[in-house]
Amino acid sequence: MICSEAPGKIILFGEHFVVKNKPAIVTAVNLYARTIIKEYNGFKVESKQMGFTIDLNKPVPREYSHFIEIFKLISVKTSISKGFYAIIDSNIPVASGMGSSAATAVSLTHALLSYYGFKPEYSLVNEIAYRAEEIVHGKPSGVDNTVSTYGGLLFYRKNSFERISIKWPDEIVILVVDTGIKRNTGEVVRKVLELYDKYVDIYSGIYSVYEKLVFEAYKYLVHGDFHRLGELMNINQSLLESLNISNSVLENIVYAMREKGALGSKISGAGQGGIVIGLFKTSDLKNDLIHEFNSKGFKTYIVKPINTGVKNC
Incomplete structure (x- = not known):
């Protein structure tokens, strides 16, 4: 069994302004999307919380087509030698602005790469998750998948980021x-x-x-x-x-x-x-x-x- 978890995010500064290439300050927070993968004789993704079970071998509703994209991109990188059953759970509010879809894509990508014996390097996970986010959101800024992949406080401008190295105070x-x-x-x-x-x-x-x-x-x-x-x-x-x-x-x-x-x-x-x-x-x-x-x-x-x-x- 493989288990990966990816954090949600909060935009502290930067909403809408990033579209015009202004910087944003975003942070990963302690809410997570988690993917558990078990060996299976097919290819399924399930989330009871989000209310779906999809079979990747069958036509998939458009709202879940980003899962197909993740699977396709991973199949290019590594040999698909066995089937899987992916179970996704999350305590990140959905459609709230906290990066739920990106965290789900990041955790699933990381888990699948690990499952197929491929080292889940951050840059690759981020690249694949961004492609999935393009299907969900059209032209995303990339900030959600980036902060979920790398974590931390980030000073983000499209296509680049700087980690803000501070110790967040307990109080x-x-x-x-x-x-x-x-x-x-x-x-x-x-x-x-x-x-x-x-x-x-x-x-x-x-x-x-x-x-x-x-x-x-x-x-x-x-x-x-x-x-x-x-x-x-x-x-x-x-x-x-x-x-x-x-x-x-x-x-x-x-x-x-x-x-x-x-x-x-x-x-x-x-x-x-x-x-x-x-x-x-x-x-x-x-x-x-x-x-x-x-x-x-x-x-x-x-x-x-x-x-x-x-x-x-």
């Missing part, structure tokens, strides 16, 4: 609130780009302000100044609101966090739904705030950045 955590509001990421991105093209003189200025902000955020991360980092998260939220990706549900969560002691809070991901994140000192994060969000039907997660990417279970 700082990130509260994630998943609204459960689903949205089409590609459609949200398209509408933002339409606004940019319509008001290019205005939006080019907003994007320039963001670029200055993300370099400041990098500096405060390295120096461990989480108060300033939180303030920049708040500014980043205002920039995101100007892109018309917010709504009253998201903003109520953002401001509830700030009123209850968050150092900073913002949308993370495409917006219009998905998740909101808040940066908290552990001493300031109270159960009543979590209960308030849960009572409204939201799911909450307390996470921390992690340095490890995909690995054996």
